[in-house]
Amino acid sequence: MGKVVVVTSGKGGVGKTTSTAALGAALAQTGKRVALVDFDVGLRNLDLIMGAERRVVFDLVNVTQGVAKLPQALIRDKRVDTLFLLPASQTRDKDALTEEGVADVISALREKFDYVFCDSPAGIERGAQLAMRYADDAVIVTNPEVSSVRDSDRIIGLLDSRTLKAERGESVNKHILVTRFDAARAARGEMLNINDVLEILSTPLLGIIPENQGVLRASNIGSPVTLSEPSNAAARAYIDAAKRLEGEDLPVVLPFQRQGFFDRLFGRRAA
Amino acid sequence: MTLFDLFKRRGSAPVARERLQVLLAYERQNRNQPDLVAILREEIMAVIARHIQVGQEDVRVAMDRGDTMSTLEIDVNIPNGGALIAA
Numbered sequence: 183m184g185k186v187v188v189v190t191s192g193k194g195g196v197g198k199t200t201s202t203a204a205l206g207a208a209l210a211q212t213g214k215r216v217a218l219v220d221f222d223v224g225l226r227n228l229d230l231i232m233g234a235e236r237r238v239v240f241d242l243v244n245v246t247q248g249v250a251k252l253p254q255a256l257i258r259d260k261r262v263d264t265l266f267l268l269p270a271s272q273t274r275d276k277d278a279l280t281e282e283g284v285a286d287v288i289s290a291l292r293e294k295f296d297y298v299f300c301d302s303p304a305g306i307e308r309g310a311q312l313a314m315r316y317a318d319d320a321v322i323v324t325n326p327e328v329s330s331v332r333d334s335d336r337i338i339g340l341l342d343s344r345t346l347k348a349e350r351g352e353s354v355n356k357h358i359l360v361t362r363f364d365a366a367r368a369a370r371g372e373m374l375n376i377n378d379v380l381e382i383l384s385t386p387l388l389g390i391i392p393e394n395q396g397v398l399r400a401s402n403i404g405s406p407v408t409l410s411e412p413s414n415a416a417a418r419a420y421i422d423a424a425k426r427l428e429g430e431d432l433p434v435v436l437p438f439q440r441q442g443f444f445d446r447l448f449g450r451r452a453a
Numbered sequence: 454m455t456l457f458d459l460f461k462r463r464g465s466a467p468v469a470r471e472r473l474q475v476l477l478a479y480e481r482q483n484r485n486q487p488d489l490v491a492i493l494r495e496e497i498m499a500v501i502a503r504h505i506q507v508g509q510e511d512v513r514v515a516m517d518r519g520d521t522m523s524t525l526e527i528d529v530n531i532p533n534g535g536a537l538i539a540a
């Protein structure tokens with residue numbers, strides 16, 4: 183039985199889709215069977231980030247409505263053959279997904295995969311609640327910034343009340359993934375301190391992903407950063423986070439600015 | 454910014470942390486409670502409407518949460534002339 187992991191945040195643009203792709207690909211590369219499910223109905227993007235936008239035939243809504251069978255809708259990654267994508271629908275009908283439909287798809291995926299990652303839409307409404315509904319684990323993507331932390335707190339409230347686990351008196355395993363961390367700004371005291379974020383949210387840390395140009399490059403070419411630039415700082419942080427999700431006990435190190443004298447002299451930033 | 458500010462600057466992060474701690478403590482406590490301001494607004498509206506003809510936009514209810522005390526501010530615009538309803 184696979185593990186269902188929701189990647190969520192409340193706030194938009196914090197790095198959920200980037201993190202879903204990067205973590206999923208990192209785990210698939212170690213041989214795990216991984217399915218990435220895009221729950222952002224109407225605003226699908228995971229297909230683009232995965233470089234599979236031209237291979238979408240059926241989507242999540244088609245499967246829940248019985249228009250397509252699950253194996254027809256799953257797109258196998260061209261780089262890692264244990265990695266699959268179930269795209270979101272482009273329909274504008276926000277009610278296209280039903281709780282029963284999602285339950286069926288998730289339980290079918292659980293049978294076939296080691297990990298089922300659910301890329302949540304932004305917000306705290308129905309779409310976000312459906313994405314987290316059947317989760318065993320939650321990766322709460324948070325930027326070290328006040329509005330993102332506030333939204334993460336609300337999402338934690340939902341994870342503790344609206345998920346199937348919560349209703350059964352169990353609890354979803356929650357992890358904070360700090361993304362877009364800027365070491366230089368943190369050093370100047372302009373960015374919320376990681377320990378403060380963890381203390382405020384009283385949730386353990388899965389990893390710290392630095393702000394990094396490689397993420398944008400990866401999205402430009404349609405590849406998870408962990409596949410296209412595995413040695414880049416953000417990719418390495420994602421690979422470590424994936425190992426922690428697997429239960430490995432790796433210490434978290436603060437990403438620091440690897441900026442040499444010449445880099446600084448020429449105003450260039452280390453990648 | 455004075456030169457002194459430049460030296461004593463510890464960054465804005467500690468302020469952010471403090472604001473978050475206060476806000477989230479409040480929000481968690483009220484998470485599953487109905488929205489008090491909305492309820493007050495509705496009931497106040499109903500009372501006023503019994504006596505004066507006012508529209509939704511004529512009544513403004515605002516809350517300012519302080520550390521030890523909060524204020525509730527009610528602003529009613531009463532249109533001039535013939536708007537009173539005999540009670």
Ligand SMILES: Nc1ncnc2c1ncn2[C@@H]1O[C@H](COP(=O)(O)OP(=O)(O)O)[C@@H](O)[C@H]1O
Nearest residue numbers: 194195196197198199200362392393394397398
């Ligand atoms: N670590 C990072 N460094 C630089 N840019 C990032 C990083 N993480 C995310 N981004 C950028 O932030 C934007 C939003 O990311 P995305 O994953 O789409 O967020 P979400 O799914 O939460 O809306 C994208 O342009 C992405 O390239």
Ligand SMILES: [Mg+2]
Nearest residue numbers: 198199222227
């Ligand atoms: Mg997204």
